[in-house]
Amino acid sequence: MAAFSDLNILHMENVSTKEKLLMAIKLGYEVVAINNYVENVLVKDDKGKSKKEPSKVVEIPAPVKVHLTERDIGDLKVKGASLKQLSRFTTVLSDPGQWRRMQEDDIQAYDLLAVQPTTEKLFHMACTAIEIDIITFNIGDKLTYYLKPAPVSKAIERGVHFEIVYSEGFHSSSRRTFIANALRIMHVTHGKNVIISSGAREAMDVRGPYDVANLGLLIGLQEPQSKDAISTNSRACVLHANTRHSVKSVISVRSSSELKAEDQWTVEACRKEASEESGDDSSESAAEEADSSFDAARPESKRRRMDGV
Amino acid sequence: MYERRVITKSEFHYMRVSLDVQNPAKALPVELTNVYFKQAVTAALTRLFGDIGGAMVAVDVLKYNEGDRSAILRVHSHNLVKLWSALTLTDRYMSRKCAFRVHQVSPYLMGLAVNSREYEHT
Amino acid sequence: MVRFKNRYFVLEIVHPLHASTHRSVQEQKLTSQEVYHSLKEEVHKSHGDYGSAAFSISCNVKYLNPYTNTIFVRIRRGPHRFLATTLPFIKKIGKQDNIFLNTLYVGATVRNCHKFLRNHNRQQLAVLLKKITHPEERKKLQTSLLRACVLENVETWNTQTPMQ
Numbered sequence: 151m152a153a154f155s156d157l158n159i160l161h162m163e164n165v166s167t168k169e170k171l172l173m174a175i176k177l178g179y180e181v182v183a184i185n186n187y188v189e190n191v192l193v194k195d196d197k198g199k200s201k202k203e204p205s206k207v208v209e210i211p212a213p214v215k216v217h218l219t220e221r222d223i224g225d226l227k228v229k230g231a232s233l234k235q236l237s238r239f240t241t242v243l244s245d246p247g248q249w250r251r252m253q254e255d256d257i258q259a260y261d262l263l264a265v266q267p268t269t270e271k272l273f274h275m276a277c278t279a280i281e282i283d284i285i286t287f288n289i290g291d292k293l294t295y296y297l298k299p300a301p302v303s304k305a306i307e308r309g310v311h312f313e314i315v316y317s318e319g320f321h322s323s324s325r326r327t328f329i330a331n332a333l334r335i336m337h338v339t340h341g342k343n344v345i346i347s348s349g350a351r352e353a354m355d356v357r358g359p360y361d362v363a364n365l366g367l368l369i370g371l372q373e374p375q376s377k378d379a380i381s382t383n384s385r386a387c388v389l390h391a392n393t394r395h396s397v398k399s400v401i402s403v404r405s406s407s408e409l410k411a412e413d414q415w416t417v418e419a420c421r422k423e424a425s426e427e428s429g430d431d432s433s434e435s436a437a438e439e440a441d442s443s444f445d446a447a448r449p450e451s452k453r454r455r456m457d458g459v
Numbered sequence: 460m461y462e463r464r465v466i467t468k469s470e471f472h473y474m475r476v477s478l479d480v481q482n483p484a485k486a487l488p489v490e491l492t493n494v495y496f497k498q499a500v501t502a503a504l505t506r507l508f509g510d511i512g513g514a515m516v517a518v519d520v521l522k523y524n525e526g527d528r529s530a531i532l533r534v535h536s537h538n539l540v541k542l543w544s545a546l547t548l549t550d551r552y553m554s555r556k557c558a559f560r561v562h563q564v565s566p567y568l569m570g571l572a573v574n575s576r577e578y579e580h581t
Numbered sequence: 582m583v584r585f586k587n588r589y590f591v592l593e594i595v596h597p598l599h600a601s602t603h604r605s606v607q608e609q610k611l612t613s614q615e616v617y618h619s620l621k622e623e624v625h626k627s628h629g630d631y632g633s634a635a636f637s638i639s640c641n642v643k644y645l646n647p648y649t650n651t652i653f654v655r656i657r658r659g660p661h662r663f664l665a666t667t668l669p670f671i672k673k674i675g676k677q678d679n680i681f682l683n684t685l686y687v688g689a690t691v692r693n694c695h696k697f698l699r700n701h702n703r704q705q706l707a708v709l710l711k712k713i714t715h716p717e718e719r720k721k722l723q724t725s726l727l728r729a730c731v732l733e734n735v736e737t738w739n740t741q742t743p744m745q
Contacts, residue, residue, distance in 0.1 A: 177560075178576075316547075316548075319548045320548060320549075320550035320551075321550075322506065322630075325506075325507070325548070325630040325634075326625070326630045326633055326634045326637070327634070328634075329630055329631055329634035329635070330634035330635075330637050330638050333634060333635060333638055334638055340583075352481075352556065354479075354481050354550070354556045354557065354558050355550070356558075357547050357558065358560060358561065360561065360564075361543065361546075361547040361561055362547070364540060364543040364544055364547060365544055365547055365548070367540045367544070368540060368541075368544040368631070505629065506629060506630065507629050507630055507631055508628060508629040508630075508631055508632065509624075509625065509626060509627045509628035509629030509630075509631075509632050510626060510627050510628075510629075511627040511628055511666055511667075512627070512628045512629055512631065512632060513629060
C-alpha cells in the first residue's frame with residue numbers, strides 16, 4: 151500500500167515548519183511536501199502591464215528542506231519507514247504569461263508544481279496545455295468559474311491531480327463554501343485524481359490520515375477512492391512530477407557511478423550477460439550464477455538464453 | 460472448498476478519541492469534564508450537520524479520562540461517517556486551538572482493547 | 582450512463598386565513614432570489630454547513646407565481662432530503678414572515694409538475710367561484726373561466742374534424 155502523504159504543508163515565515171513536520175510524523179505521514187506559495191510570479195509595473203525586468207524579477211525562494219534528527223523520525227523508524235520531504239511551489243495563475251516565467255530554472259527546481267487558476271480559460275489551459283502536477287483552488291471562497299467535465303477528463307488522462315485543502319473547513323465562515331466546492335470537484339472528477347491535503351498554517355491544522363480519508367467519504371468519494379486520495383493518488387502525482395526532470399518520460403538515463411553501493415552488482419551482471427550473448431563460453435557459468443540471482447526481476451533474460459541454447 | 464466470511468453486523472461502532480489542545484501545559488478557561496467533552500462533541504455535530512442532522516446522531520460517551528482528555532464514544536454504525544467528519548473538522552474549544560485525534564475505531568468494544576499502531580517511540 | 586436525477590417540489594405559500602390577499606400581492610411581491618436565500622438559510626439552520634453546501638450547488642427556484650403563491654423548486658435527488666425535511670419548519674420567506682409552506686406535489690420531471698399544477702389551478706378556480714360573493718368579481722371570473730373552457734374545446738374540435 152502506498153504511504154500516507156500530505157502534499158501541502160505551507161511554509162510560512164513566522165511559523166516553524168519543523169513543528170508541522172513533527173506533527174505529521176506523529177500522525178503517521180511518510181511523505182510530505184513543503185509548499186512555498188507565491189501569489190504572483192510576475193511583477194506588474196505602474197501602467198498595469200505585466201513586465202519582467204531583471205531589476206523587478208520576483209524573488210522565488212529556494213526549495214525548503216528541514217533537517218530532522220534520528221530522534222525526530224523515531225516514530226516512523228519503528229515501523230521501518232522514514233520521512234520523505236518534497237518541495238512544492240504553488241502560484242495563482244491569473245495571466246497566461248506566468249507560465250513562461252514558471253519554466254525557468256528557479257521554479258523548475260521544485261519537486262512539485264501547483265497552480266491555482268482564476269478564470270475558466272486559465273483552468274482549461276492548466277488542465278490541457280501546461281506541464282504542472284497539481285491544480286488547486288481557493289476552496290474557502292466561491293469558485294468564479296464552472297468546472298467543465300471536458301478539460302477535467304483531459305487533465306485526468308495527463309496525470310494532473312486536483313487538490314482539496316481541508317484546513318479551510320475549520321473556520322465557520324468558509325466551511326459552507328469549502329464543502330460546496332469539494333462536492334463540485336468530486337462530481338466533476340468522479341473521485342479520480344483527487345488528493346486531499348492539509349494546507350497547514352500551524353501544527354494543529356494537520357489531521358491524521360484516517361481522519362482525512364473519512365472526509366473523503368463525507369464529500370461522496372467511495373471508500374477505496376477516499377483512501378487513495380491520501381496515498382495512491384499522491385504517489386502518482388509525485389511520479390508524474392518526476393517525469394518533468396527525466397529526459398524521456400518512461401526511461402531516465404543515469405551514470406552507473408550514481409548507483410548506490412548495494413545496487414552496484416547490477417552493472418557487473420549486465421556486463422556478464424552482454425558478453426555471454428556474444429558467444430563467450432568461459433563466462434557462461436558466471437553469467438548463469440548472475441542470472442539466477444536476479445531471475446525474478448528479469449524473466450526475459452532467462453528466455454533469451456534458452457532460445458540461444 | 461473453504462470460504463472466509465466476515466460478518467460485521469454490529470449495530471454500533473466504538474471510537475477511542477482524545478482532544479489534543481495547543482499548549483497543553485497552559486490551563487483551559489474551563490476544565491474539560493465529561494459533560495463538557497460530550498458538549499464539545501455534540502457542538503461539533505450541530506455545527507456541521509445542523510439542528511436536525513446533528514440531533515439525529517446519538518453519541519454516547521462510555522468512558523472519559525480527564526487526565527489525557529481521552530474518551531470512548533459509541534455511535535450507530537450508519538452515523539459513523541458523520542461523527543468522524545464532525546470531529547475531524549473541529550479546530551477550536553473555547554477559543555483554544557485544538558484537534559480531535561481518533562486513535563481507534565471498531566465495530567466491537569473488544570477491538571479497542573489492544574492497539575499495535577499507537578507505539579510511542581521514546 | 583450517469584444520469585442526474587432531480588426532484589421538483591411544487592410548494593404553495595399559505596398566509597393566515599384572516600389576512601387580505603389583495604394587499605399582500607401589491608406590497609410584498611416575491612422574487613425567486615428571495616425564496617432561494619430564505620430556503621438556504623433554513624436548510625443551514627436544520628442541516629448545518631453540510632446541508633446548505635449540498636443545497637447551494639444543486640438547487641434552483643424554477644418558477645414563481647406571486648399571485649397564486651406557487652413555487653417550483655428543483656433540487657438533485659441526493660440532497661433533496663435536506664430540503665424535504667426542512668420545509669415543515671419554514672415560517673418566513675423574504676419579507677413575508679407569518680407563513681408556512683404547503684407541499685402540493687413532488688415530481689421527478691418538470692413536465693409532470695406542470696400537469697399537476699394545471700389540474701390543481703383548475704380545481705382552485707372552481708373553489709374560488711364558490712367563495713367569491715361580490716357580483717362584479719364573480720362575473721369577471723365566470724367570463725374568464727368560460728373563455729378558458731371554450732378555448733380548450735375549440736382546440737380539440739380543430740384536431741378532430743378533417744380539413745375541407
